Amino acid sequence: MDTKIMSFRAPHLILAGLDSLERLGEEAKAFEAKKALLVTDKGVIESGVAEKVQTLLKKEDITIDVFDKVVSDPDIGCAEACIEMAKKGKYGLILGVGGGSSMDVASVASVMCTNPGTVHDYLGVNLVKNPGIPTILMPTTAGTGAEATPNAILTDVEAKLKKAVVSPYILPRVAIVDPLLSVSMPPGVTSSSGIDALTHAIESYTSNNATILTDLFAKEAIILIGRSLRTAVANGNDLQARYDMSIGSLYAGIALANAGVTAVHALAYPLGGQFNVAHGIANGLLLPYVMEFNILGRIPKFAQIAQFLGEKVGHLSLLEQAYHAANAVKAIYKDLKIPQSLTELKVPREAIPEMAKAAMDVTRLMGNNPREMTVEDVQRIYENAL
Numbered sequence: 369m370d371t372k373i374m375s376f377r378a379p380h381l382i383l384a385g386l387d388s389l390e391r392l393g394e395e396a397k398a399f400e401a402k403k404a405l406l407v408t409d410k411g412v413i414e415s416g417v418a419e420k421v422q423t424l425l426k427k428e429d430i431t432i433d434v435f436d437k438v439v440s441d442p443d444i445g446c447a448e449a450c451i452e453m454a455k456k457g458k459y460g461l462i463l464g465v466g467g468g469s470s471m472d473v474a475s476v477a478s479v480m481c482t483n484p485g486t487v488h489d490y491l492g493v494n495l496v497k498n499p500g501i502p503t504i505l506m507p508t509t510a511g512t513g514a515e516a517t518p519n520a521i522l523t524d525v526e527a528k529l530k531k532a533v534v535s536p537y538i539l540p541r542v543a544i545v546d547p548l549l550s551v552s553m554p555p556g557v558t559s560s561s562g563i564d565a566l567t568h569a570i571e572s573y574t575s576n577n578a579t580i581l582t583d584l585f586a587k588e589a590i591i592l593i594g595r596s597l598r599t600a601v602a603n604g605n606d607l608q609a610r611y612d613m614s615i616g617s618l619y620a621g622i623a624l625a626n627a628g629v630t631a632v633h634a635l636a637y638p639l640g641g642q643f644n645v646a647h648g649i650a651n652g653l654l655l656p657y658v659m660e661f662n663i664l665g666r667i668p669k670f671a672q673i674a675q676f677l678g679e680k681v682g683h684l685s686l687l688e689q690a691y692h693a694a695n696a697v698k699a700i701y702k703d704l705k706i707p708q709s710l711t712e713l714k715v716p717r718e719a720i721p722e723m724a725k726a727a728m729d730v731t732r733l734m735g736n737n738p739r740e741m742t743v744e745d746v747q748r749i750y751e752n753a754l
């Protein structure tokens with residue numbers, strides 16, 4: 369029996385479904401802003417999505433400036449450039465359009481317009497005192513779930529680590545999840561972002577902070593992503609697959625916002641910070657190895673995950689079923705042809721001790737892990753992934 373008190377946060381409003389972007393003008397108008405800042409990246413500009421967003425706002429007589437310098441896995445400097453523009457422009461609304469990077473930079477810019485000091489002052493949990501400028505976040509990928517999470521992730525280049533501004537004020541006022549925005553995403557981005565979403569769902573489902581409420585979202589996310597990730601990568605025009613991935617990613621984001629992710633993300637952070645491995649790729653590589661370690665900590669839930677991923681395991685013992693969950697994830701990766709070893713990513717064995725120490729320092733996530741991990745355990749997991 370779950371004895372935890374359930375605590376649940378989500379965006380004030382979620383609009384999700386085909387053509388939900390069409391509601392943007394109406395929602396933006398409700399904030400009575402005259403000027404808005406669109407935070408995005410060059411890819412979103414090239415895809416024409418940014419132009420569509422601008423047209424919808426212009427119809428409501430809202431003038432819009434564009435910050436299009438967001439890079440993937442943005443560092444603090446990237447966020448600072450956006451904050452400077454946001455402060456100067458005195459905007460009434462900030463829009464984040466793109467992957468997690470654009471949405472996170474938009475959210476950080478929003479709170480930095482209403483709080484003193486620099487971003488460095490807010491890297492941590494619940495350090496933001498004042499709500500930011502209203503934000504509307506619109507994902508064009510299906511992966512980070514950043515439209516539904518209170519975490520904005522930035523790379524601290526000097527510390528070679530990913531750090532996060534974690535605050536309820538990072539959650540947007542409105543999240544618009546239109547699967548049509550993800551159709552132009554190339555296969556490589558579809559697979560790496562989709563794997564990130566699958567990681568969020570599995571980690572949230574098995575987190576120490578999971579509740580029966582977060583399990584609703586995590587379970588559905590595993591089912592949706594498990595059945596559609598391969599197709600979304602192989603045939604990007606398959607709308608049902610894109611729909612499943614967008615909604616699955618949103619659900620996974622909601623689950624992670626309330627249950628938290630666990631050791632996979634903690635072990636992935638040093639790969640991003642020290643070796644510039646993309647977030648989804650780092651998670652994807654480590655997920656099955658961490659699952660294999662974690663299974664003994666939460667056998668029934670891992671057995672359920674195997675079933676959610678479509679494994680026919682009813683005739684097996686609970687423990688055997690649980691191990692099938694890790695195998696099912698490995699099978700997905702094989703089909704997606706993503707890097708399957710640290711060696712492929714040019715991460716040398718000698719780097720493992722330092723990475724293990726850095727991962728152990730991410731106590732915010734390690735504390736959620738369903739099986740206690742020592743620094744030696746972390747080293748062994750990295751070695752298994754070599």
Ligand SMILES: [Fe+2]
Pocket residue numbers: 512564568633647651
């Ligand atoms: Fe993630």
